[in-house]
Amino acid sequence: MAADLVFYTHPMSRGRIVRWMLEETGATYKTEILDYATNMKTAPYRTINPMGKVPAIVHNGHIVTECAAICAYLADVFPDAGLAPExxxxxxxxxxxxxxxxxxxxxxxxxxxxxxxxxxxxxxxxxxxxxxxxxxxxxxxxxxxxxxxxxxxxxxxxxxxxxxxxxxxxxxxxxxxxxxxxxxxxxxxxxxxxxxxxxxxxxxx
Missing domain, CATH: 1.20.1050.10 (Glutathione S-transferase Yfyf (Class Pi); Chain A, domain 2)
Incomplete structure (x- = not known):
């Protein structure tokens, strides 16, 4: 289900890295677009990323921030995509x-x-x-x-x-x-x- 993987981003951000990674995995995901001046800095999103930055993902209740960590995580949890070596x-x-x-x-x-x-x-x-x-x-x-x-x-x-x-x-x-x-x-x-x-x-x- 899409709700099992939620992607928080803005099109003018490093979120483009994670979007590309998500498309490489072939996973189904829901996209939440945040705005720099409003909801990216509010309390609800800061429970996901206290830095008030994008991108972030929530996968099966697990929060991952930081682009390199997200890329590595997605490669591991979607192994069929072959995006990480043995x-x-x-x-x-x-x-x-x-x-x-x-x-x-x-x-x-x-x-x-x-x-x-x-x-x-x-x-x-x-x-x-x-x-x-x-x-x-x-x-x-x-x-x-x-x-x-x-x-x-x-x-x-x-x-x-x-x-x-x-x-x-x-x-x-x-x-x-x-x-x-x-x-x-x-x-x-x-x-x-x-x-x-x-x-x-x-x-x-």
């Missing part, structure tokens, strides 16, 4: 999923906000520097068709979304490795369905 073969999967959630997210955000750590600060920051993080990312996506090898996984949904958006908004350089990787991902049927759904929900300007 449990004894998840080293690269976890490595790059959480590289995207940690160093990559922080490096891109800080760079966009105009903060560049000094060499000394870089030793304290988990990502070191923006340039280093970008170089590591480029090497990783150029090495194999997908981030863990020849097989598409939930790690590609999360990390790949950051590459796609980085190219779209200029927060990542337009390197060939990034463009080739993004082209493979955006050709996926589930990505196209998810994008069309969220585009249809965009507020009128």
């Amino acid at each position: 449990t004894d073969d998840r080293a690269e999967y976890y490595r790059w999923l959480f590289f995207a959630a940690g160093p990559l997210e922080h490096a891109v955000t800080n760079n966009t906000l105009g903060f560049a750590p000094s060499a000394e600060q870089g030793r304290m920051a988990g990502y070191g520097s923006y340039d280093l993080t970008v170089d590591v990312l480029a090497q990783a996506v150029a090495a194999t068709p997908y981030i863990t090898g020849k097989r598409f996984t939930a790690a590609d949904v999360y990390l790949g979304s950051q590459v796609i958006w980085g190219l779209q908004f200029g927060s990542l350089p337009a390197r060939e490795a990034f463009k080739d990787y993004a082209e493979r991902l955006t050709a996926r049927d589930a990505y196209r369905r998810a994008t069309a759904m969220d585009d249809a929900l965009m507020p009128d300007t």
